[in-house]
Amino acid sequence: MIFTTYWFFAFTALTLAVYWLLPVATLRWWFLAAACTVFHGHFAGPAGMAPIVVLMVITYVAGFSRQKWACLAAMILCALTLCFYKYALFFIGIVIEPLSSGFAAQLTDAAKKIMPGAPPLGISFFAFEFVHYLFDLRRGGEPIRHPVKFLLFSIFFPSLVAGPIKRYPQFLAALETGSRRLVAGNFADGLRRIAIGFAKKVAIADNLTFLIDHQQPQFAALGLFDRWVFLAMLAFRILLDFSGYSDIAIGVAKLFGVDLPENFNWPYLARNIQDFWQRWHISLSSWIRDYIYIPLGGSRHGPVRRVTNGLIAFGLCGLWHGPAWNFVIWGLYHGVGLALCATYEKIPGVGPAISGVFKREPTIGFVLTQIFVWLGWLVFFYPVAEALKMARLLFGL
Amino acid sequence: MSDFTPQPLPATSAADPASRPFFRPWTLLAGFVLGLGLMAWTGRTVIQRDLHPYAVRFHPMIAPDSQYEPTMGEMRAFVRARCRPDQILVIVGGNSILLGVGQPADRVWTKRLQEILGDRYAVVNLAFRGSSPTDGGAFVAESLRDEFPRQIYIANVAALQAADAIGIESYRFILFDAYYKGLLLPWAPRDQQFKEYLAATDYKTARFERRLGAEADAVLHFRDFWNWWSATKFFTFATPYQPDPNLAYRARAKFKDEETDYDTLPFDQRFTPSVIANDTIITRAYSANGYAKNAQGQWQLAEGSREQFLRFAANAFPDPLKPRTLILISRNSPYYTRQLETDLQTRDETAISDTIAGWEKFGYAALSYGHDFAPEDFGDRTHLTTAGGTKLAAATAPKIQALATQLGYLK
Amino acid sequence: MPPVLRKFWDQIPAPTATLLSHAGSLVVGILTAFVLHYVLYRIGLPSKPFIYVAF
Structure with a gap:
């Protein structure tokens, strides 16, 4: 998990300090875009970055052109990229395997040769955000012309890996407003939110995981009440883990003055x-x-x-x-x-x-x-x- | 299915303008800074207490085996609580053999060593399972060089076993802790090794991560604080080592030292056929690397192997600390060595002699033990029973006393 | 803040509310530090956190 690394803490602290020391918002955007690129490169590596950069450029150009066919083509490409990296092996297994296991094995081998060990970092989120952008442009939305702002929409580091999935009009408005001046309230809210997220995730969800892993093998031997307690632990583990992650993302964005959309509401x-x-x-x-x-x-x-x-x-x-x-x-x-x-x-x-x-x-x-x-x-x-x-x-x- | 009710995505700025806010941002931020400062100060302060007053060694529940990683501050306090300034400090490092695996806490060999040496000395066991001579205990002793200038450090190796100056990976968290808290002497070979370790291409990111953690810890003392909390209040997360949920969160200082007692474990359980088969192979390979017979039919170490070993020995400890370091060369149980051909037994003895000579060449003291031990003194191939521990203490004590005299500690 | 608490909060006289909000903020700030301090400890340990699904 990216948020549970010292690198993340150090990166956030350093980026935040420089960001707010810069005198004007435009400079802050340029700097933040550069920092987000470093962040993405650090965690995704060149192999993980390359497909995202390609998609990003194509999405930007297609959007910039405002041609409906270009946007549609770019959307299809995003969807195919996601399918390729994340679902190719699964699809081969369910579609080809029943017809010809030999051919399925050949295809699997071929796919594994050209695919990296793991899908590019955050590919699901990139694909969804790019499709949203292109789709909205086809419906008459205004494209993001400023390449730095588009870059920021694409790889804004707090939401890079596990969302929340952003909508570009809201994100750009939040960026424009929030980056104008340092507001102590944003900072305090952000810190508080980060702490809540970590407390949910590290202090509670991780411990529930231990109890779940301990009890699951003996589920049948548990009493009826304990089985329901087990189910409750399962339910709260995923809620606290995932909403904790969202809290951290939202809190970190808030430190930079940016409001991300809420992901959970009780x-x-x-x-x-x-x-x-x-x-x-x-x-x-x-x-x-x-x-x-x-x-x-x-x-x-x-x-x-x-x-x-x-x-x-x-x-x-x-x-x-x-x-x-x-x-x-x-x-x-x-x-x-x-x-x-x-x-x-x-x-x-x-x-x-x-x-x-x-x-x-x-x-x-x-x-x-x-x-x-x-x-x-x-x-x-x-x-x-x-x-x-x-x-x-x-x-x- | 119904459409979801169309709604704009809510954002985080949910302040109600009609009502006065509860939180005062600047006060909250001041509280945050104050809180971090308080935590750091508390960590720094509480770690100066002995967190394990009843422990005689770092048994598994207060060792990395159970995801409890003792800090330098914690181990230094452990030593301080057991050694008066007027005593000669004897720190025992090394691996499970010196930790006393196979001997219960009340009969561990370091207790016997303390009895033999008497009140003039204070023996503190800082050995860890699988640790090298240059790991935890070594760094603690080094960090206490000024506070306890009359100190002897003991560790063990097998014949010609290399001892990297930066220890081994499992215990490198102690090196990170010591290094970034500035507790170690400058020692160029070690500094260079550590630099190369940090820069290794395949692990650069992961090791940089550890470095960042250690540097942050040097300021914020989070490992000190939370180890104190874990030892005295409750452990904060469960580990597979302690699968019982009722015990998983128990304060670590409340756990008893429950090392296996080999005296109570029947021979058949310790020496199963598969263990015997495996340990026989290991015993036969004890001195296999680098030895060949010369023209006179004597075992001789290849020059390359000798140079490599000597390089390790030369760099393992900073020069000023070499004279106070006693390296024990561990042997295998006679249960196995007696079955070796005479030729292999000779080769083992040659290797042990070469090892002692190699360490002594650089000013260390070295001693082999176990040549006169009986099979009953060993609980398995290497670990000792209570009887074996007693013999080890008896063999080591005179060497320590001689070393103390030689170093002028008894004046 | 839930409506019930909000209503209660709005009824507290100004000087008391100011004092309470400063005290509360200070405590929350300290608690925030406490949590993040703990997180720094936890992430240095070999135990890997649970991640519910690899996106």
């Missing part, structure tokens, strides 16, 4: 699945909504299309988390949950009755939502068969 207080996805990994869920679900037609073409679009969007959302079936199933699981959540009221007779109960007793909706979400984490973290077995055990079956 997701375990959600009263339904729809509410959950407006509180959990907000920058991803809103990206999926704006650039997959709505372009597919959203809810505009009747209930069947609506449900299908939702399943596609959430299947891809799951896949985004990693090239493995359990992530896809986790995404589809939430897609089904959202479909139910959005349509149950229309079921003749039963629907309005259930809806009435939820309205009278919101706690029931809250409990059901959390059970649904928490059970989903089993599929997220464990192989499907294992997750199903654990789910059965949770209900004493």
